[in-house]
């Protein structure tokens with residue numbers, strides 16, 4: 090699919106089919122995550138790839154929405170703060186890197202006709218417990234991954250004129 094069309098069509102999917110996705114599609118999505126750029130190429134992230142069928146209760150603790158566990162997979166992107174590039178003023182870039190990784194996941198999934206939805210409104214304490222994360226590893230975002238069951242929607246966005254700095 091043409092890239093402009095891909096980003097125009099991608100939308101947050103909050104209704105999924107429950108059937109499996111191809112292993113090859115999952116592999117492509119994870120490869121897109123692996124290839125994401127990171128500040129100074131530090132790659133300060135880890136991926137939690139969770140089968141919903143095996144982790145329903147754990148995942149409901151992390152984010153309690155029925156659609157979160159409808160599809161076969163949930164992927165979490167975790168920032169490893171002490172592996173990240175830190176700017177002179179002390180700004181740690183681990184979360185920026187993790188966000189780029191998640192966007193690669195989301196766009197690669199859309200390219201395969203798969204649905205995703207960025208989820209940051211999760212319970213960070215539950216996520217830490219469920220995934221057994223040490224203090225230096227921060228859960229940044231999760232997404233369900235599977236076949237979408239929703240209909241296309243119009244995008245609501247500011248105009249470019251509103252976004253350009255005057």
Ligand SMILES: Cc1cc2nc3c(=O)[nH]c(=O)nc-3n(C[C@H](O)[C@H](O)[C@H](O)COP(=O)(O)O)c2cc1C
Pocket residue numbers: 099100101102206207208209210211244
């Ligand atoms: C950083 C970030 C966090 C988000 N967190 C959530 C969330 O916790 N739950 C949710 O349903 N949607 C979440 N979203 C999805 C946004 O609501 C959605 O991207 C936005 O409304 C635009 O809609 P679209 O993705 O369909 O174009 C998040 C999106 C981003 C980029």
